Amino acid sequence: YFSFFLLVWFLFNLKLLWTLKPPNRTFHGHARLLSSDVYSQYESIRQGKQEIPKYFNFASDVLDKWSEIEKAGKRPSNPAFWWVNGEGEEVKWSFEELGFLSRKVANVLTKECGLQKGDRLILILPRIPEWWLVKVACMRAGIVIIPGTSQLSAKDILYRLQASKAACIVTTDKLAPAVDSVASQCQLLKAKLMVSKGSREGWLNFTELYQNQSADHSCIKTRIQDPMMIFFTSGTTGSPKMTQHSQGSLGFRPLLSERYWLDLTPSQMIWNTADTGWILTSIASFFDPWVFGSCVFMHNLPQTDSEVILNLSHGVHPCLLLVSPLDLSIAFLVFNSLRRYKFLSLKYCISGGEPLNPEVMEQWKSYTGLDIHEVYGQTEMGVICSISKGMKIKPGSMGKAAPLYDVQIVDKNANILPPGQQGEIAIRSKPIRPLGFFSEYLDNPKKTAESERGDFYVTGDRGTMDEEGYFQFIGRDDDIIISSGYRIGPFEVESALIEHPAVVETAVVSSPDPLRGEVVKAFVVLSPTFPSTDLKSLTRDLQDHVKKTTAPYKYPRKVEFVKELPKTVTGKIKRNELRDKEWGRI
Structure with missing residues (x-):
């Protein structure tokens, strides 16, 4: 009888402990657990x-x-900081x-x-x-x-x-x-x-x-x-x-901003592979992790090397990996047998810079058992939307609005559009400008004013929002090209191309690409005095010229020679017409 009583008492207390166990940690709750941190x-x-x-x-x-x-x-x-260069240093x-x-x-x-x-x-x-x-x-x-x-x-x-x-x-x-x-x-x-x-x-x-x-x-x-x-x-x-x-x-x-998109602790480590020129590195490899007292890990990575990324992801034990969609895509093209990697300490994966291919997301999940949480942001705002820990992942979605931001889809008159309707992604900036906003476009009051529409800052990106508040990116509302996470303005590429003696006129737009999402494409009108017998050689020459004239990542990966460019009655080149044709919209 005594043994039976002990067993009943044990089961009762076990049930009580189970019912009293803490619920899944929210970001706010997690913050309160760390009473001693900054x-x-x-x-x-x-x-x-x-x-x-x-x-x-x-x-x-x-x-x-x-x-x-x-x-x-x-x-x-x-x-607080851990750096390696792959050569023993x-x-x-x-x-x-x-x-x-x-x-x-x-x-x-x-x-x-x-x-x-x-x-x-x-x-x-x-x-x-x-x-x-x-x-x-x-x-x-x-x-x-x-x-x-x-x-x-x-x-x-x-x-x-x-x-x-x-x-x-x-x-x-x-x-x-x-x-x-x-x-x-x-x-x-x-x-x-x-x-x-x-x-x-x-x-x-x-x-x-x-x-x-x-x-x-x-x-x-x-x-x-x-x-x-x-x-x-x-x-x-x-x-x-x-x-x-x-x-x-x-x-x-x-x-x-609560713990929102990172949710790190002082005992954890993040590795972000973005370039040091990006705001993402300042946010994800400097400010945000160090607010939480976490370790920032960094590899020299003189060039993108997916094998290094995969080897270190299961070797140095980061708990959070932030990597671009391009790096993930290359990983699957080159190292399709990822089952040999064991990501024992990796708990959280984030992708940012551009939309992620759903197939890559599925393959990563099947190989590692981990979801990829997408983030969306801009130089002006930092992180605008994210799929944070604990949130349902919807393929093709970049998550919900970040804390501090009221993100909406608006029309050209800054009216808020209903769920499911396409418009421009905008963030409320009035009557109180959120703390995460940039101050201004320096020495350019016109550009600063143009970024405001009604009570909103408009991002220039088009998208939709569903009934649950999840946003989906559709594309740029202007001519900016987003390739491998880099934002490239056509003006700089066109300015470089026009310096070449073979080029009379040119227009640069985005073109779809299975690996990079989109790439730079140049439509070129050649000088009648320039020999055009070997167009392949000329294409390489133009690409090399752009690489030498401006940052190499901006060079046109595609070049098409045309007799003339579409223009308005006032003589302005219709980039939107070329872009729509390139993407099969017309």
Whole structure:
């Protein structure tokens, strides 16, 4: 009888424990569990009990706070930053080491380069640790950062230096000759800092200077609306525009956005394979994971290598992998036997930059057992929509609106359209401009005004929203081409092509591609005096010319020679007609 009583008592308590078990963690609930982290300090602001602070600096208010938590032994022994290059070199930093080194770099920028608060610095580095050090150092000194991809040409660099009025440029010995070829035309450029083991005339050596520099540096006090970063974004009818972000829109935003799309903890690690010139790297490999005290993992990846991505995904144990649709597609084309990989620690996969092929999504799920969560965003806004953890995945959908944003589908008069109806994806910007918004298109009030329609900021992307609030991307409402995650304006490609002696006239549009989603296609009218017998050779020549004139990723993968281009009565080229024909819409 006693044994029977114990068994009944055990089963009763087991049932009680089961009924009392905590429900699935929500992002809000997860945040409350981590009572000691930096993120939880802003809970009262998220709940509306406290106003957003007047002053904020990501370096002192987030990174240095994590350093203090680390020193107190209240954070797991997980590095804050972990970098490898695939050739045996490795860098691991704690938050304390990151703080120490970045203070030394801040002194290099202010004492050796003569930079002051508000000065602008162009940062063109590949995925190397110095990119992270310089960014943190700039925040400590109040210097505005302008990231750029390492694929920029001399012409691209000249435009960015002149348009931004940058006082300093930081790059490698690989791009130093390109900078030198245009530096004489940039009178405001005060300092050139080269990340290299060697030396070059007219350049300061980054490594030598920061190693011998003092780490005694006091972080500048910055207002939450002070400029922090400027991103150059492609335009449809002109040169790239400067999109300015503040301390609040990039650094403070993730503190108010719950855990939403990342949902990381201090014991976890994220690996994002995006280029350092993209805003996605700033968000997913800098601000958002470090708000949560997580480890940022990075591989040098001098070129896209799907085998490296797959090997490291099951080798270094990231719990979250963020990768482009192109990288995933190549993985399946080249390494179709993914069953040999075991992704034991990988818990969460995100794809961003462009819509993901549903077939790739299905194959990834069948091989790894993991879903791919898509995100949608822009340089101006960061993450706009996402399929977060716990959300139902709908093939072809990019998820629901991010916290802080009221996302709608609107018509040309800014009227909200009902579910299922196609229109332009827009974010409410009035009466209160959300914190994650960019400040303005710098020195371009006309472009800033054109981005507003009624109470909304219009993205230029077309889409639909269903009854459950899931958004689906349909395409650009203008001529911007999104290829492999890169946003390419036709104007720059056309400007490069027209410089070639064989080209009289040209129009550049998007063209469908099974691997990249869409690619650049150029329609070219040849000069009657130019020999056109070998069009294959001429095509290669035009492609090489564009690669040399502008960033290589912008070159036209398809070229079609035509006798004339469709035009309006006023003589403007009808790109939309060429694009619709290319996509089979007419």
